[in-house]
Amino acid sequence: MTGLTAGNAIGQARLAIREAALRRRLHAAAAGASPTLEIDLDDHGLDVAALVRAVVAGLPPGGPEVERLATAFEQGQISDQVIGGLAAADTVLQIRSAKVVGALRLERAIPWLAPLLTGQNRAVCDAAARALGRIGGARSAEALIGVIQRSGPSRILVTELARAAPDQFLESALKHPPRGPARWAAAAAAGLRRRRPAVTPLIALLASGSRRERAISCKALGWIGATSAIPAITAALMDREPRVRAAAEKALKAVSHPGRRAAGHPRGMH
Amino acid sequence: MSAELKTVGLPGIGSGGAVARGDANRLSGQADIRRRQESDWPAYRDMVQRVAVLERTPVFFALDQGTQRLLATRLRRVAVAAGDLVLCQGEPGDTIFFVEEGRCRLVVERPSSSVTVAKLAPGDFFGERACVLKRPQPASVYADTDCSLLALDRASLHAVLGREQAVLEQLGKVADERSSVFAEMTEQASWGMFLHEATVVGVYSPKGGTGGTCMSLNLVGSLARRFPGQVLHLDLDFPYSHAALLAGLVPTSSLARAGAAPIDSFEEALLSAVLYHRGGPMILAGALRPEEADEVTPDLVTRAIGVLRKTFKYIVVDLGVAINDSTLALLDLTQHVVLVAAPELTAVKSAADAVSIMLELGTPDSRLTVVLNNRSPKSSVTRSAVEQILGRPVDVEVGYDGVRPELAAVNGDILSLTNPKSEITRGAEALAELLEAIHGRNDTAWEPARLPTAAPSEKDTVS
Numbered sequence: 001m002t003g004l005t006a007g008n009a010i011g012q013a014r015l016a017i018r019e020a021a022l023r024r025r026l027h028a029a030a031a032g033a034s035p036t037l038e039i040d041l042d043d044h045g046l047d048v049a050a051l052v053r054a055v056v057a058g059l060p061p062g063g064p065e066v067e068r069l070a071t072a073f074e075q076g077q078i079s080d081q082v083i084g085g086l087a088a089a090d091t092v093l094q095i096r097s098a099k100v101v102g103a104l105r106l107e108r109a110i111p112w113l114a115p116l117l118t119g120q121n122r123a124v125c126d127a128a129a130r131a132l133g134r135i136g137g138a139r140s141a142e143a144l145i146g147v148i149q150r151s152g153p154s155r156i157l158v159t160e161l162a163r164a165a166p167d168q169f170l171e172s173a174l175k176h177p178p179r180g181p182a183r184w185a186a187a188a189a190a191g192l193r194r195r196r197p198a199v200t201p202l203i204a205l206l207a208s209g210s211r212r213e214r215a216i217s218c219k220a221l222g223w224i225g226a227t228s229a230i231p232a233i234t235a236a237l238m239d240r241e242p243r244v245r246a247a248a249e250k251a252l253k254a255v256s257h258p259g260r261r262a263a264g265h266p267r268g269m270h
Numbered sequence: 271m272s273a274e275l276k277t278v279g280l281p282g283i284g285s286g287g288a289v290a291r292g293d294a295n296r297l298s299g300q301a302d303i304r305r306r307q308e309s310d311w312p313a314y315r316d317m318v319q320r321v322a323v324l325e326r327t328p329v330f331f332a333l334d335q336g337t338q339r340l341l342a343t344r345l346r347r348v349a350v351a352a353g354d355l356v357l358c359q360g361e362p363g364d365t366i367f368f369v370e371e372g373r374c375r376l377v378v379e380r381p382s383s384s385v386t387v388a389k390l391a392p393g394d395f396f397g398e399r400a401c402v403l404k405r406p407q408p409a410s411v412y413a414d415t416d417c418s419l420l421a422l423d424r425a426s427l428h429a430v431l432g433r434e435q436a437v438l439e440q441l442g443k444v445a446d447e448r449s450s451v452f453a454e455m456t457e458q459a460s461w462g463m464f465l466h467e468a469t470v471v472g473v474y475s476p477k478g479g480t481g482g483t484c485m486s487l488n489l490v491g492s493l494a495r496r497f498p499g500q501v502l503h504l505d506l507d508f509p510y511s512h513a514a515l516l517a518g519l520v521p522t523s524s525l526a527r528a529g530a531a532p533i534d535s536f537e538e539a540l541l542s543a544v545l546y547h548r549g550g551p552m553i554l555a556g557a558l559r560p561e562e563a564d565e566v567t568p569d570l571v572t573r574a575i576g577v578l579r580k581t582f583k584y585i586v587v588d589l590g591v592a593i594n595d596s597t598l599a600l601l602d603l604t605q606h607v608v609l610v611a612a613p614e615l616t617a618v619k620s621a622a623d624a625v626s627i628m629l630e631l632g633t634p635d636s637r638l639t640v641v642l643n644n645r646s647p648k649s650s651v652t653r654s655a656v657e658q659i660l661g662r663p664v665d666v667e668v669g670y671d672g673v674r675p676e677l678a679a680v681n682g683d684i685l686s687l688t689n690p691k692s693e694i695t696r697g698a699e700a701l702a703e704l705l706e707a708i709h710g711r712n713d714t715a716w717e718p719a720r721l722p723t724a725a726p727s728e729k730d731t732v733s
Contacts, residue, residue, distance in 0.1 A: 167363050168348045
């Protein structure tokens with residue numbers, strides 16, 4: 001073994017030891033054995049954020065362990081460091097911080113995540129969107145739909161909106177929207193979430209929306225599989241826009257053959 | 271008012287600047303990030319209204335004012351039109367809704383029917399089971415009128431009450447209690463006690479010749495005296511359905527023939543097969559010929575009962591002596607079973623077996639009535655012996671009535687309508703009174719119960 005390889009091996013061993021130690025501290029905090037937590041997000045060589053996410057992913061979703069871990073972060077004032085990382089100049093730190101606040105569902109980080117949605121760095125924007133999706137709640141959804149309305153939607157923004165939006169949020173957005181991308185983004189999100197209460201406003205949007213809104217409403221109704229929407233979708237087969245007609249045709253097939261639809265809710269929601 | 275889409279107050283987004291109110295710490299540099307008060311507080315009057323809603327609501331009314339105000343800032347107003355679906359049964363959820371204005375109803379939806387288990391008015395809340403316990407919605411919620419709801423999502427709930435474990439536990443307890451109440455009410459509704467649907471009574475005699483058809487016809491007569499035109503006799507005593515004949519009627523159609531009608535006209539075909547007896551009861555033959563009996567399938571029985579129970583107050587079904595698929599399907603739909611036995615050894619033994627079968631099929635003991643029909647002047651088995659063999663008391667004993675039943679059959683009379691002195695009539699009257707005592711209800715409109723609460727107070731009305 002050459003000296004270079006030996007040095008790499010020793011470095012990797014040290015990294016593994018630090019990683020294992022951090023993992024133990026995180027599990028201890030989640031188990032309630034340690035009420036506070038002291039970690040350094042900027043630990044060189046160690047992806048702390050990924051480790052936190054991995055530990056949280058192994059815990060029962062929404063269970064007391066995650067709550068205890070979040071509390072330990074708060075009481076150890078690590079949360080301040082984590083939230084501060086969202087405003088750092090270093091994009092790697094921003095992304096790590098976003099991943100950690102998302103994993104721990106730190107609701108008070110929302111005001112610091114929201115500005116990142118319109119940043120220059122695509123990876124930071126996506127990390128912020130995902131964090132908001134994981135945190136969930138009306139405020140996260142409002143931040144996401146706000147940036148969609150101002151800057152236009154993206155696949156990730158719509159997906160995370162679907163994840164974050166609480167009950168009746170998307171339905172209200174469909175009923176009382178400003179004109180713009182927010183409405184059809186809400187329609188798409190409602191379809192992704194398979195929200196049955198959204199069927200009525202989607203049918204209304206199908207009847208009176210713009211070309212894009214009508215097409216997306218058709219798709220959303222197809223994803224939801226609401227048989228009560230069949231008359232409205234059938235009427236859309238005669239729409240003047242070919243995209244709407246194509247979307248209506250697909251939606252009718254999906255509604256008529258439930259086995260073809262993807263079942264259940266997107267992973268990670270609730 | 272709709273859910274707010276503007277992200278006022280969030281740094282860098284939306285109109286207006288960030289204005290912090292109250293006792294919030296202000297940002298002082300990147301190194302000193304503390305918890306920051308949300309800047310988009312509602313207007314004063316709106317805050318007062320929101321707090322007032324919380325003060326009227328169980329569990330939340332007991333919170334201190336500061337916590338109530340914090341919660342009030344996190345509430346999101348949702349406008350729902352009459353008839354709209356607010357929450358869908360079985361879906362996951364993450365929001366508690368407080369009724370600010372208007373009325374909603376909770377509906378448990380089943381494959382064959384739906385049951386309204388609660389009505390919600392201002393001061394009620396719903397959605398807590400999904401939000402707090404993270405379980406699927408136990409019922410759908412529909413808006414009866416245009417409603418204004420205040421929504422509190424899980425993230426906000428935990429942000430404000432995260433350390434108030436007692437409150438969260440109490441909410442969980444309320445959610446569990448309500449689930450139990452809904453399940454019980456739905457179970458009762460499956461017995462047809464709600465929505466003013468008919469009480470279905472199955473009359474079964476495990477041995478032929480014990481008088482099952484006679485008792486079922488006379489029971490119908492007794493009930494029809496109380497409720498003329500609202501009592502139906504359904505004859506499923508196959509293969510020879512003689513009830514119409516015994517009542518002096520000539521059927522021209524039957525349940526089996528109605529089953530052959532198109533789905534759209536099934537109800538019409540079924541009701542047009544019903545015969546009207548001059549004394550008040552109605553009679554529906556199961557089949558006109560023995561070979562038609564096979565056409566009376568469990569599915570047809572279920573569909574027919576589904577139609578008939580909306581039209582009548584009582585449906586008395588003569589189940590005959592056989593227990594087949596149709597009988598089993600019907601037993602699932604009955605609210606009461608009457609077992610007719612004669613004081614003969616073989617008949618009592620068969621009755622004992624039948625009682626075991628009924629209980630195994632899930633018939634509650636309180637909904638099973640045993641009728642001892644004395645068809646001869648001297649019985650070979652005494653009543654006490656019958657009770658001992660059956661393992662339960664005889665509820666109604668019908669005395670020996672001589673030749674009256676046979677004469678009535680020849681004349682097409684129903685004794686309980688024409689001869690008050692008949693033993694059959696006395697027995698039928700006793701049975702009708704028993705059924706009315708258990709299943710009878712007044713004619714005032716039934717209102718579902720208000721939701722139960724974990725912390726009743728003078729502000730709450732629990733019914």
